[in-house]
Amino acid sequence: MSAARFLVSGRVQGVFYRASTREQAQALGLSGYAKNLPDGRVEVVASGEDAAIDALERWLWRGPMAAEVTQVTREHCVAPDGDGFRTA
Template sequence: MKTVRLLISGTVQGVWYRGWTRREAIQRGLHGWVRNRSDGRVEALLSGPNEQVDDLVKACQIGPPAASVSGIEVSSEQTPPPAGFTQQPDYTVD
């Protein structure tokens, strides 16, 4: 089991990236959340079996058809999220 935080850059807002991520995470049996950030990136927390998490991280490098991903920062997290996968409200970055 692993938990990672993703910060996805590029054309990732307004292109159904969050909805796509939620659908893909649920299909893989992952837990966590996804949200837009005020800096134009999408942030996601993914938790589950190593192989499924790695598979979604790889898929996030492409994203949904209208997206254009320019980069992903991946960092390990120690605390897994509650069960389920949600689309969170937008997050304002200071």
């Protein structure tokens, strides 16, 4: 088990990015959250199997149909408390 924090830039707010990320993360068996940041980015924290986190990262670059992702940064982090994946 590991955890990663992603910061996603581009047109990622108001396009169902967080809800779609939650669906993808749940399908991959990940725990964590996705939340909007005041600067227009979305923060995603995910914990679980390394391969599942890597798969989520690939999906974050695409996002839902209306999104226009310009950058995804990744850093290691401490796994968030709790089970499941939520939006904030």
